[in-house]
Amino acid sequence: MPSTKPPGGTRDFLPDDIRRREYVVGIVRGVYERYGFEPLETPAFENIETLLGKYGEEGNKLIFKILRRGEHEGSGEADLALRYDLTVPLARVIAQYQNELPKFFKRYQIQPVWRADRPARGRFREFYQCDIDAIGSTSPVVEADILAAVSQVLADLGFDDFTLRLNDRRVLNAVLECAGVPAALHGEALIAIDKLDKIGPEGVQKELEGRGIDGAATTACLEFFQGFTRDDPRGHSAIDRLRAFVHGHALGVDAVAALDAIVRLADGTPAHGRIRIDPSLARGLSYYTGAIMEISVPDLAGSLGGGGRYDQLVGMFLGRHIPACGFSLGLERIIVVMTERQMFPAAAVSVPVEVMVALWNDETRSEALALAAELRRTGLRVDVYPDSDKLGKQFKYASGRSVPFVAILGDDERARGEVALKDLRTGEQQSVARGEAAAYLQQRLRSNQ
């Protein structure tokens, strides 16, 4: 017998898992549609040359490759590869359907991706990505709209303590340049600065110097970035501070103005009061060209999602730049935090079956099915016990599955045109005219929740 576990790094989603996931996805989808994003789905695999070389040397190794079929199977040659993210397929779609898609294409895409990472706690080989991207405009309206949409998703999910950290790649470069960090060492400096919360200013100072940043630049960096974490400034005062620091750096001044525009534009939207300018925010991916953003909540070390502007990536298959800005929500992390905080409403995680119709005996099976049909017609979720087991056994089964009501068509009830309805939560049983059973159950189920 082979193992019956799912392959390493993948998961089976049992009914309760799916209900939680569907609850979150339903809210995400609803908000994104209200924001004018349209759904897109692409195949699970792409031609291998579409993916190779798009994710760097490390990425190439993590791509799952599919053996060419047919007579070539023995050669070990791969011609297809599993989707690694949702961005490269989007770039392909934009090239392929450029004449059918609107000029400003806003799409959401919620699909699994696969990475041949070493499986570990919280690191999967199959996981969902949940992306929005707005293609075709360089306007800061796009960033503000995305920040608003993401804020609305979090608010609708019940988060009231999230922060949208916002920065701009060009501002980051300008700040480091003004601090005297040479361009070649920007990456090194950011790694050190990113640890300010964890190892404190002395630790960061040592690390900056250890990474080859000179004393003056180290002091300038520390002074500037410490100021931000210490005061936790929000909104415009942070902008003023940035503007003062990059004063004289023309590109930097423009980029700070762009950042300022985003914050002002988002002010009348659900992102209001959520944005915190964080000049140390860097985001790992190298392809960002402007604004970068990330969602934080206090009880999670990582982020619930992130994104930014990347004007040179989506046009890769067209050989020209197409402006784009996107955001990816971390579905798995959102579910983890919501589960820990017990944020799922009872209806989203509760038992699916509301009424079980018991089988009185073999002769009345037909009536049991007919009763189930009547109840289902009113929207009730109804199961029929399939075997004519003893009633006690049937009750025990329903109770074990947390089904709130059992309906019984006993001989007496049938003779009177009634049905007995037992509330397994209270033990109470009542006979109700058959035609009124659905209304009675609906009323009891809604009022007892």
Added chain:
Amino acid sequence: MPSTKPPGGTRDFLPDDIRRREYVVGIVRGVYERYGFEPLETPAFENIETLLGKYGEEGNKLIFKILRRGEHEGSGEADLALRYDLTVPLARVIAQYQNELPKFFKRYQIQPVWRADRPARGRFREFYQCDIDAIGSTSPVVEADILAAVSQVLADLGFDDFTLRLNDRRVLNAVLECAGVPAALHGEALIAIDKLDKIGPEGVQKELEGRGIDGAATTACLEFFQGFTRDDPRGHSAIDRLRAFVHGHALGVDAVAALDAIVRLADGTPAHGRIRIDPSLARGLSYYTGAIMEISVPDLAGSLGGGGRYDQLVGMFLGRHIPACGFSLGLERIIVVMTERQMFPAAAVSVPVEVMVALWNDETRSEALALAAELRRTGLRVDVYPDSDKLGKQFKYASGRSVPFVAILGDDERARGEVALKDLRTGEQQSVARGEAAAYLQQRLRSNQ
């Protein structure tokens, strides 16, 4: 530049495609949940030994195999394989979680599967399966419940001319045995009988004889099966005819009684009047052990879905038999027929964006975003034009996307606390107090549909 088409046999689903698909899936899911089925999802790939040998020699060849990662990559060895159907993963899940799942586990699963078939019109390498299965009972209540659920799905989708063809593998065997066809030739006989509609009785007669069935058996088969197609009998009279024909064949008589029970049980459910006993229905798959069923509509040569009882398959990873009955809906075919018949309601396929907020100029972008937020709060689907282009260009863009309303915050409107709302369907424009804009739009959008 690599090709930007999706790989052969796969499809990109653009927004309109997804909306149609989601409309169908939403109805399917809703009905299955009312029938007490619970959702399950399994990983896209399985360990290769889980799948190999489960689908026969031909099936083995059609399984997509994934190269083992890491240092073994060069060896051409495959250790994972893409999901080929939803039944083998279900069998694995039942073995793995037998203590967590209810005794009568009813699950639905709607996920893509992959087959390395030669791509052709209507034959894909990636397609969705949409399965229900009820595990754990041999009662005919299960078959009746499944026929009822499937009927309700079709009714809710708007089909009013579907037929549920019903047969039983054991009845089929008994009929052929009673006709004098030796067991070894049952398969051959069925291939010929299946063509009765296409090539007529003379054609079938020739084919039966060509396939080695003797004259007496050929005559008996023709007489029996022709009777069924000629009279198109429904319900119990077909049962009587079957009972008479297999009279004396003990297993056959029992199996006819089981078929009769299913028809009677389904009578009080949405399957009422839909079931047609079709003793020539065979279903390709070899694993069925009892009832077999298929949905037909007049304008489709194939079926919209099919299923049956298979009591020896789901327990394969446990090494014992577990009774099961299932049904698979053909999502792609349902969408094809519904599209041809124009069965999608306007709301399911219409434009997603209801209102586009135009940008009057750069100074009022912030107000445009705030207006969008106000409208979205009431559930309207709203887009914001991102650039301060000429209004004419913005109107043209909205019109090209079939957006019904454009909202404009012109200088005059802003001065009066109003917003101009242009109905692009009629050309009519009206100024409305800003606080009443959402209600006005809701009313106009709902009444004009």
